[in-house]
Amino acid sequence: MAEHVLNAEGLNCPLPILKAKKMLKDVPVGEVLKIRATDPGSVADFAAFCRQTGNELVASAQEGDVYTFEIKRS
Numbered sequence: 001m002a003e004h005v006l007n008a009e010g011l012n013c014p015l016p017i018l019k020a021k022k023m024l025k026d027v028p029v030g031e032v033l034k035i036r037a038t039d040p041g042s043v044a045d046f047a048a049f050c051r052q053t054g055n056e057l058v059a060s061a062q063e064g065d066v067y068t069f070e071i072k073r074s
Helices: 016-022 040-054
Strands: 004-008 033-038 056-065 066-072
Touching: 016 033, 016 040, 016 056, 033 056, 040 066
Parallel strands: 004 033
Antiparallel strands: 033 066, 056 066
8 A cells, every 4th residue: 555645835725635635536435535734724724624525534644734644445
């Protein structure tokens, strides 16, 4: 299983979501995309994105000004 990572640090809404959506197309079903972002709005954005797309938000955390998300593609 390859590691899929998206660094969206420094990008503002809607770019983290748009880049994640594009990258998820290349992630095999059942694998996880790890995302790093600095936009505080990304917390709500990724939760809503997963609800709307049916992908699973398996982890969400904040460390300083960096937010990390793990989305399992379904």
